[in-house]
Amino acid sequence: MDIRDIATRSGYGVGTVSRVINGQPNVSDxxxxxILAVMEECGYEPNSNARYLKMRAQTSVAAFVxxxxxxxxxxxLGPLQxxxxxxxxDVVVTYLDxxxxxxxxxxxxxxxxxxxxxxxxxxxxxYFAESFHEIEVPCVLVTNSAAELGFPNLSSVTIDxxxxxxxxxxxxxxxxxxxxxxxxxxxxxxxxxxxxxRGAERALRERGVELDLERDYEPCPFxxxxxxxxARRLIARASDLTAVFALGDxxxxxxxxxxxxxxxxxxxxxxxxxFDDTSLSQFSVPRITTVRQGASLLAxxxxxxxxxxMREGAPATHEVVPFELVERESVRTI
Amino acid sequence: MDIRDIATRSGYGVGTVSRVINGQPNVSDxxxxxILAVMEECGYEPNSNARYLKMRAQTSVAAFVxxxxxxxxxxxLGPLQxxxxxxxxDVVVTYLDxxxxxxxxxxxxxxxxxxxxxxxxxxxxxYFAESFHEIEVPCVLVTNSAAELGFPNLSSVTIDxxxxxxxxxxxxxxxxxxxxxxxxxxxxxxxxxxxxxRGAERALRERGVELDLERDYEPCPFxxxxxxxxARRLIARASDLTAVFALGDxxxxxxxxxxxxxxxxxxxxxxxxxFDDTSLSQFSVPRITTVRQGASLLAxxxxxxxxxxMREGAPATHEVVPFELVERESVRTI
DNA sequence: CTGAAAGCGCTTACAG
DNA sequence: CTGAAAGCGCTTACAG
Numbered sequence: 155m156d157i158r159d160i161a162t163r164s165g166y167g168v169g170t171v172s173r174v175i176n177g178q179p180n181v182s183d184x185x186x187x188x189i190l191a192v193m194e195e196c197g198y199e200p201n202s203n204a205r206y207l208k209m210r211a212q213t214s215v216a217a218f219v220x221x222x223x224x225x226x227x228x229x230x231l232g233p234l235q236x237x238x239x240x241x242x243x244d245v246v247v248t249y250l251d252x253x254x255x256x257x258x259x260x261x262x263x264x265x266x267x268x269x270x271x272x273x274x275x276x277x278x279x280x281y282f283a284e285s286f287h288e289i290e291v292p293c294v295l296v297t298n299s300a301a302e303l304g305f306p307n308l309s310s311v312t313i314d315x316x317x318x319x320x321x322x323x324x325x326x327x328x329x330x331x332x333x334x335x336x337x338x339x340x341x342x343x344x345x346x347x348x349x350x351x352r353g354a355e356r357a358l359r360e361r362g363v364e365l366d367l368e369r370d371y372e373p374c375p376f377x378x379x380x381x382x383x384x385a386r387r388l389i390a391r392a393s394d395l396t397a398v399f400a401l402g403d404x405x406x407x408x409x410x411x412x413x414x415x416x417x418x419x420x421x422x423x424x425x426x427x428x429f430d431d432t433s434l435s436q437f438s439v440p441r442i443t444t445v446r447q448g449a450s451l452l453a454x455x456x457x458x459x460x461x462x463x464m465r466e467g468a469p470a471t472h473e474v475v476p477f478e479l480v481e482r483e484s485v486r487t488i
Numbered sequence: 489m490d491i492r493d494i495a496t497r498s499g500y501g502v503g504t505v506s507r508v509i510n511g512q513p514n515v516s517d518x519x520x521x522x523i524l525a526v527m528e529e530c531g532y533e534p535n536s537n538a539r540y541l542k543m544r545a546q547t548s549v550a551a552f553v554x555x556x557x558x559x560x561x562x563x564x565l566g567p568l569q570x571x572x573x574x575x576x577x578d579v580v581v582t583y584l585d586x587x588x589x590x591x592x593x594x595x596x597x598x599x600x601x602x603x604x605x606x607x608x609x610x611x612x613x614x615y616f617a618e619s620f621h622e623i624e625v626p627c628v629l630v631t632n633s634a635a636e637l638g639f640p641n642l643s644s645v646t647i648d649x650x651x652x653x654x655x656x657x658x659x660x661x662x663x664x665x666x667x668x669x670x671x672x673x674x675x676x677x678x679x680x681x682x683x684x685x686r687g688a689e690r691a692l693r694e695r696g697v698e699l700d701l702e703r704d705y706e707p708c709p710f711x712x713x714x715x716x717x718x719a720r721r722l723i724a725r726a727s728d729l730t731a732v733f734a735l736g737d738x739x740x741x742x743x744x745x746x747x748x749x750x751x752x753x754x755x756x757x758x759x760x761x762x763f764d765d766t767s768l769s770q771f772s773v774p775r776i777t778t779v780r781q782g783a784s785l786l787a788x789x790x791x792x793x794x795x796x797x798m799r800e801g802a803p804a805t806h807e808v809v810p811f812e813l814v815e816r817e818s819v820r821t822i
Numbered sequence: 823c824t825g826a827a828a829g830c831g832c833t834t835a836c837a838g
Numbered sequence: 839c840t841g842a843a844a845g846c847g848c849t850t851a852c853a854g
Contacts, residue, residue, distance in 0.1 A: 156847055167825040172849055182823055201602075203541040204847035207830050214580065228562045232583040239582070246548065246580050248573070249566040268535070378767040404767075411771040433712040433738075437745040439773060490831055501841040506833055516839055538831035541846050 155198050164192040175200055214244035215460065216269040218256050220276030221249075224376055225404060225432040227275040229449035230296060230456075234273065237457035243270070243464075257281040261288045271464045273456055278345050279303060292463030292470075296456045297447070298346050301472035309459040309470040313447045313477040315346050319353030321479050322399050322427050322445060327361055330488040331397040331425060334358065335370045335388055337409055338381065338401035347373075350401045350429065370395065374405060378434075381408025389416050389424075396488055397425035406442050407434040410484075421486035431480055440483035447477050489532050498526040509534055548578035549794065550603040552590050554610030555583075558710055559738060559766040561609040563783035564630060564790075568607065571791035577604065577798075591615045595622045605798045607790060612679050613637060626797030626804075630790045631781070632680050635806035643793040643804040647781045647811040649680050653687030655813050656733050656761050656779060661695055664822040665731040665759060668692065669704045669722050671743055672715065672735035681707075684735045684763065704729065708739060712768075715742025723750050723758075730822055731759035740776050741768040744818075755820035765814055774817035781811050 157175075161168040166185055173181045174189045192198075215238060219227050235245045248263065250256050256277050263269065271292045279298065286293075286305055293308050300310035326334055336354050339347020355365045365371060370392050374384035381404055388398065389412060400406035406428030410420055418424045420440055428435045428444035435442035455473050462468035491509075495502040500519055507515045508523045526532075549572060553561050569579045582597070584590055590611050597603065605626045613632065620627075620639050627642050634644035660668055670688050673681020689699045699705060704726050708718035715738055722732065723746060734740035740762030744754055752758045754774055762769045762778035769776035789807050796802035 157849095158847080161825095168848080169825055169827095169850080170823080173824090176849080180823060185823080201541070201847050203537045204830090205849080207535070207537040207541055207832085207847080208849045225559075235581070235583055244580050246578050247569070249569060378771045382771060407767075408771055411773060411775075414773045433741075434768075437712045437716060437742055439745055439748045441745075491833095492831080495841095502832080503834080503841055503843095504839080507840090510833080514839060519839080535831050538846090539833080541831080541848085542833045 155196055157200065160189065160192055160196065160198055163196070164189045214246050214269055215271045215273065215464075216260070216263055217245050217247040217273045217275065218260060218263075218277075219247060219249045220254075220256060220274070221251070221376060224276065225434065226297070226402075226430045226447070226449060229432070230275060230453045233450040233453035234457055237453060238461075241457070241461050243461075245273075255281055257285045257289070260293075261285065264289060264291060271460045273460060274298075276345070278343055280343070282308070292460060294456045294460045294463075296452055299349075299472060299474075300470075306470055307463065309456075309463060309472065311452055311455040311459060311473040311475060312346075313445075314474050315349035316353035316356070318429070318445045318447075318477045318479075319350035319399070319401075320357035321353075321477075322429075323354050323357035323361075325443070325479060325481070326397045326399065326425065326427065326485065327357070329397075329425070329485055332363065333370075333392075333395050333397070334365075335372070335392055335395040335398045336365065336401065337372050337384055337388055337398055338374050338376065338405040340373045340375075341367065341371075347376075347401050354399055376402040376404050378404045378408040378411075381405030382412045383408075385409035385412035386416065389413065389418065395424065397427070397485070399427045401429055403428040403430040403432045403434045403442065403444055406444070406484075407438060410438055410440075410442065421484050425485040425488075427485060435482070442484045443482045444480055445477050446480050448475065451475050489530055491534065494523065494526055494530065494532055497530070498523045548580050548603055549605045549607065549798075550594070550597055551579050551581040551607045551609065552594060552597075552611075553581060553583045554588075554590055554608070555585070555710060558610065559768065560631070560736075560764045560781070560783060563766070564609060564787045567784040567787035568630075568791055571788060572795075575791070575795050577795075579607075589615055591619045591623070594627075595619065598623055598625060605794045607794060608632075610679070612677055614677070616642070626794060628790045628794045628797075630786055633683075633806060633808075634804075640804055641797065643790075643797060643806065645786055645789040645793060645807040645809060646680075647779075648808050649683035650687035650690070652763070652779045652781075652811045652813075653684035653733070653735075654691035655687075655811075656763075657688050657691035657695075659777070659813060659815070660731045660733065660759065660761065660819065661691075663731075663759070663819055666697065667704075667726075667729050667731070668699075669706070669726055669729040669732045670699065670735065671706050671718055671722055671732055672708050672710065672739040674707045675701065675705075681710075681735055688733055710736040710738050712738045712742040712745075715739030716746045717742075719743035719746035720750065723747065723752065729758065731761070731819070733761045735763055737762040737764040737766045737769045737776065737778055740778070740818075741772060744772055744774075744776065755818050759819040759822075761819060769816070776818045777816045778814055779811050780814050782809065785809050 161171045274295045295310040299312045300308045372384045372388040374380040428442045431444045431446035435444040495505045508520050608629045629644040633646045634642045706718045706722040708714040762776045765778045765780035769778040
């Protein structure tokens, strides 16, 4: 059952059939109606390989997910693929190890598959700066800003991570905390973790305290297990901390467990704040105060930016969506 | 840069180039070496649309994920796509709402995209029985058995959910619990939740107690929030329960929170067991006793079965992989 | 508005 | 072992 069968059965030529498939205007109503009816009756679906081959277009959009265990990314992925599916786009997702070079992976992928567009869930700006110029298709970086990078085909949608982190510190400060530790991420990176770290440092500095990176900060990946280990180290080393700001909910969740293992109650002995508002912080005991970034809003805006770039050649945009500090039960006033 | 360019530059014909691309044997070593070198030098990658069009083959394998928030599925997806990628297969993933008809979605997808194979992460056997016969490509159902269904192109890999649930009840029983409630899933379904429920009922019955479905069972989706709500209802209704078996970790995690909100300590006032061994049960306070099913083992075996069916036309297999009860801190002896 | 024809980049008999 | 040619199922100028 191919386009020729439909042409024969409907009494029109393949050209006309093709035009109705593609919703082009220059077809008579009569022809359109008839052809649609025949296609319907035959359950005909155009062969996408042939279409894409001709249209010199690409098979789908590729999504690269940084790190396997990231809940927020999983939460974004669902809505994202839904939005894209509504627009008729498939998404092929690739999970990358935390230490994989996402831009390299994307370049290889582009070479092999010629996607129409790509989206990066997370990513390290440094790698983008180095090699993103090899990428030609419209892309969007999600949860991390690409504004500074200035590539014409790289949009981004993100919250203001630095301000959000500063807000957390402000919140802790208002509740009387002066000895605040920070947990997670990686100083060398210039991704979200360093933005958040910077925000925390700035807010502290504005209040006259300099964050002691050697003592009161402990880096770690955004995983429950890593958060657990890192928190144990931090707590052991800096036992005078009254509050810990974990740069991600998964880390905070691990830290909550670590505190329990150290015999510390949260928030009795130690206050804790997370980041992302996943179900981890919503249902833990105690519920963890955190920063919400809306997964479906991020997904929406990302799909929008990508589609606009893919379809209308819209220029790259850098959208900053709002965040919200959600106060729960893990911070006490001292 | 297409196959003709490579042909010209290497001094061979396109047929020969095509043969080396496809690793066919009837090419001289000299030709192969030369052509490979030219391809390498040009960074040439064959156009997959053209290949698939000619090979009348399909673009990729499709994965359907039932429900958006399922951690276990997310954990399977990563390794699964990695295995498949090693074998040169893309995977296009589609997230389905909990109430979506996965087999219908797959039929539509097959119609539209002609995938080489499909994998279902979760799924309702009833729907498979009804309409899977419309599906022609090799498929595998993961975390749920398709053995009873008897379709020649539907493999499955799963643990023995019924035995695992029975094991949980046995464990609770050994610790002195006689009033055991069950939380989660859906009685009408005949998917994993009903298997687990059945296992629990059986184990209870073997010990002379009949599970009161109206009083000591509360159905719910496999989400933290649903587990929370369901647990509150169950606890309010059947306050004499000494233990609750949640049919999933997410549910257990929600239940842990619900217990806290009811002023019940776990395991002091109420013992709790989950299912899946996600990080939710690993790092919660208390850590939750649960059943481990190995995500990467499930992924491995599924990829294996699918590949065998796709490449060698291997018949459907129904593999049962081991589970393990992992004892933690949420069950006390009474 | 419509059809006939060329061609997208490959693979695969068919000859040699 | 290798090349020339046909054709996979579409789309898109080009005529009309």
